[in-house]
Amino acid sequence: MMNIDLIKNPTLRRVADKVRSGVPVDENDALAMLATADVVELGLIADSVRRRINGATAYYGVYYGVNMNLNYTNVCELRCPLCAYSRDEGDADAFTLSLDEIEQRVRRAVGFGIDEVHIVGGLNPALSLEYFTEMLRRIKRVKPELFIVAFTATEYDYFARRSGMSISGLFRVMIDAGLGALPGGGAEIFDPGVRGRIAPRKISGERWLAVMREAHHAGLKTNATMLYNHIENPSHIVDHLSRIRDLQNETGGFKTFVPLPFHPENTALAVEKQATGFDDIRIYATARVYLHNIPHLKGLWMYLGEKLAQVMLHFGVDDIGATYHYEKVVHAAGATTDDVGSEERLRRIIENAGMTPVRATAAY
Ligand code: SF4
Secondary structure: OOOHHHOOOHHHHHHHHHHHHOOOOOHHHHHHHHHOOOHHHHHHHHHHHHHHHHOHHHOOEEEEEOEEEEOOEOEOOOOOOOOOOOEOOOOOOOOEOOHHHHHHHHHHHHHHOOOEEEEOOOOOOOOOHHHHHHHHHHHHHHOOOOEEEEOOHHHHHHHHHHHOOOHHHHHHHHHHHOOOEEOOOOOOOOOHHHHHHHOOOOOOHHHHHHHHHHHHHOOOEEEEEEEEOOOOOHHHHHHHHHHHHHHHHHHOOEEEEEEEEOOOOOOOOOOOOOOOHHHHHHHHHHHHHHOOOOOEEEOOHHHHOHHHHHHHOOOOOOEEEEOOEOOOHHHHOOOOOOOOOOHHHHHHHHHHOOOEEEEOOOOO
16 A cells, blocks of 8 residues: 555645644635545545554454344434435325334344434324333343434434433433434534535534433534535535544544445435535545544445445545445435345455455444
8 A cells, every 4th residue: 555655746745744633624624625527545544543543453454343223213203305215194104113113123123133213203292201211121132132223313312302311311212112323313514504504403513413412421422414515615525524533532522433424315305416426435535534542434235335445445445334224214215225234244245355354343
């Protein structure tokens, strides 16, 4: 692998010098990285950040998980324009899983050998806090070692408002019921102008960050996500990364950053542009360099497609996602990937890129 000292592009040279000296890159550097066509040189910088964070011995390790997705309801009060998944109560294809159905699905997935359950759903006013705590307890009763990654900041804000509990009290109750970590969804793009168009009724970016701060103070590790490829521009992306980096400097609670390319099909958001491969690469590599204080960068094969996800392993990504038995959300929006990956396939994608697969959960 070529050394970053050999980088020729003058703008990227400046970024590489900062990275080598341990100086955090600034917002102008991020904008320059998001605009460069020199993605190979950008990739060298991202790869060097990844190597420094993971350590030399772990350099060739790429994480993957064997998990199931539990989307417990698609009924949601918010009906965000960006969402293809949600329905109104009474719609023909609206659903809410009973606790017995959830337990059955988990039992079946345990038969596939899962280590983890990943839970997100809509904001359904018919569901009480007891439904959620009992859900976690029942999953733990099926198999106590299952690691539970559950609910977005949007859902926690909703649970707290409806139950009259504080967010910190809510986290105590959820941890007691079996919660292990937070998946980090609902961040979208923090900028209020963009957010007001793609998810006008969702909690603000400030509130999302405040809920995450509480989660970190409660000892929970979380992901942070960013939805791109809709109406945002590069400055909105940099603002988003910047706010996440600031909170990470304060709490250290983000374990993984997860960029999510927007899939417009079946949503109410008219998006004419489609991200190119270079757009995707620039966003992932820039995130790896800018978020020097977050240990992992996840390139979800289900969102990117297996081929591009594999390429990203050389652009800063060290986690390719998991098997996701029963995934519903991104497929409702037209993702053409399979809705379940086999462990063998994920291992082959990683090995075929010259790296070593490491099976893990969000507790890694
Ligand atoms: S994105 Fe989430 S909060 Fe918005 S409508 Fe869909 S399920 Fe509901």
